[in-house]
Amino acid sequence: MRHTWGMKYVVCVPDGCADEPLAELGGRTPMQAAHMPNLDRIAKRSTLGRAAVIPEGLPPGSDVGNMSIFGYDPAKYHTGRAPIEAAALGLRLRPDQVAYRCNLVTIGADGTMVDFAGGHPSTEDAAKVIEALQEALGGDGVEFHPGVQYRHILVAPASWAEADCTPPHDLTGKPSVPPTGPAAPELLRLMDASREVLAGFDLAANQIWLWGQGFQPDMPSFESAYGLDAALVTAVDLVRGLGVLTGIDAVHLESATGWYDTDYEGKRDCALAALDAGADLFIIHVEATDEAGHAGNIEEKVRALENWDSRILAGLIEHLDAAGPWRMLMLPDHATPLATRTHTSEPVPYLLFDSQVDGPGGVYTEEGVADLPVVAGHELMGQLVSRR
Secondary structure (H helix, E strand, O other): OOOOOEEEEEEEOOEEEEEEOOOHHEEEOOHHOOOHHHHHHHHHOOOEEEEOOOOOOOOHHHHHHHHHHOOOHHHHHOOOOOOOOHHHHHHOOOOEEEEEEEEEEEOOOOOOOEEEEOOOOOOHHHHHHHHHHHHHHHHOEEEEEEOOOOOEEEEEEHHOOOOEEOOOOHOOOEEOOOOOOOOOOHHHHHHHHHHHOOOOOOOOOEEEEEEEOOOOOOOOHHHHHHHHOEEEEEOOOHHHHHHHHHHEOOOOOOOOOOOOHHHHHHHHHHHHHHOOOOOOEEEEEEEEHHHHHHHHHHHHHHHHHHHHHHHHHHHHHHHHHOOOOEEEEEEOOOOOOOOOOOOOOOEEEEEEEOOOOOOOOOOOOOOOOOOOOOEEHHHHHHHHHHOO
């Protein structure tokens, strides 16, 4: 569907970029410390504020936050993280199946969660591990499915759904907390048995960690909800899965890594090519800021923000200004403070830019929006496209 008004929309998601002031940065946050002249320039013409992307009572995960950014109320549609990632792998869960996220992790001899990402194995190496896990532990309704790097999926019988599982990234440097609840014995059996399988591989990861379970959600298509053709680019199965569930086309970019070395220019060019080809709206998701937050890596978090500005926004703004009217929404899916190395539920800064209508303007940082009103995150998509 090609619309006659010609307006184009871009949604920019610097995953987990919001943070807290750090002594190492002179009391500034990474957003304040990063040199971002292009973003600063459009912020002076934008509407800014704070977005509650994590509704009260829901966990501060990328599944919840990105669902909000896509314009869907997580309080209504969220069933768990894993079924969204399962959709990205082409898995359609039956009503008698539940999906779990299956991390490859590194647990210390003392039970400490050393690395929730298991040393960031390559996708190819990780696939061999998942294949071995399926051969050794699969069957009777238990299925291991390979994903990207350390992120994979376990499909299990629906009777395994009831368990309290701690996300491994919430345990970095802390004692690991095993699952509890009715399904915990089954989960622990697999987690314990996985150590013998992982021991046969030359990887930093030494076992699996199961969490984020849920049944397949039923979400309306983006086009039926907003009347627009949309596409996205990401290296993360979770975000791709939201696209599958809502009919948003996920553009494949081989050089998108989900890490510090991702292809920023490639993501920008995917957006421009899709918009030029007729897409109305494009979502650019970059994971690097979140990974830096989890790693406690100040330098990489600042660099990732600067890469957004110089390697995505610079060319994006120039091209769209020349092409016609456009609007942009920018916000992270949650904060990932470097000091705590995990997600938080606090509202995050958002920016709404319209090339034709200037907003009151401001500074796009945590401090810059601290006194501005909080809006529900899932309502911002409607605000972005409302005056088309």
